Amino acid sequence: MRVLVTGAAGYIGSHALKRLRAEGHDVVALDDLRRGHVRALRGVELIETSVHDRPRVEREMKARGIEAVMHFAASCYVGESVERPLEYYENNVVGTLRLAEACVAAGVGTFVLSSTAATYGEPDVVPIPEETPRRPVNPYGRSKAMAEDVLTDCAAASSLRPIFLRYFNAAGADPEGELGEDHDPETHLVPNAIRAALGRAPGMRIFGDDYDTPDGTCVRDYVHVTDLAQAHVRALEFAAAGGSCRAFNLGCGSGYSVKEVVDTVREVSGRDFEVSIEGRRAGDPPVLVAASARARDELGWRPEHESLREIVETAWRWLEAHPNGYE
């Protein structure tokens, strides 16, 4: 298929681009580079614009015969979303709405949205099935839940067929070493622990060690970025075959504590580093683990890098080789 990938210069979008090409799809990248990296595109043609530029996006889709859209472009920091909520609603809700308008006008039906476990908030049931009521606890999670709703309503009135992929904690890097995670600021645990191991940060902070979990630190479900990329291609096929408005959790179904991740980074890197314990952050649930049978059963998703060690090893290899990221 001819696929337009928004946010393709970002962390997960660039890995999806690589997987799509490997599976024989034709790809075009769209990114305004507010946070992305041209080098992550590895030569794929870039439409450098915002998803908000509806006339241009529609024109480009028609001119290139686009058949499907993968929509990664978004603002994705929880803390920032609390400080600047309107920016998040503008980019994640209005941006998705503009893109949906362009799709409908250009006759593009297949649409895969990057959604998130943050749409669930602090669920009562863990592992979390997709039927869990969405009760997001911050503007980022709410903006993604709203984006799902906008697309669901649009689908009822048009030929759009959106699929919602709710990722848990994306981590790791391209096993071939070509792509990795380069965020500024970096808020994710694995790269921050690795930066500390590389001596590029004075140490790292753990927020709360008094949760009701085996070692007191928060437990999360880490999913390898390459496995997310694979799930996107399977979702594309599912939507192209007529699937619509279906949500899928993308997580491995096992949880690791913050301390376990830190220990794994120490083991893999062979280096020790300072860790300070700070107070809990508001809105951090103790345990977030996916029930992911639906993606395996209905999409045929087969994660290939489920062990925490493998996730950390691939991230370590890329960051050790690229301490300044894509610079």
Ligand SMILES: NC(=O)c1ccc[n+]([C@@H]2O[C@H](COP(=O)([O-])OP(=O)(O)OC[C@H]3O[C@@H](n4cnc5c(N)ncnc54)[C@H](O)[C@@H]3O)[C@@H](O)[C@H]2O)c1
């Ligand atoms: N990283 C995670 O753990 C995680 C977890 C759940 C969901 N997600 C979702 O996955 C998607 C990708 O996340 P990521 O970690 O790769 O983020 P990222 O910041 O690395 O990539 C996002 C890309 O989108 C681009 N972008 C942002 N707004 C744009 C706009 N209006 N027009 C065009 N381009 C725009 C940025 O320049 C960047 O290249 C996001 O939608 C995010 O909400 C990520």
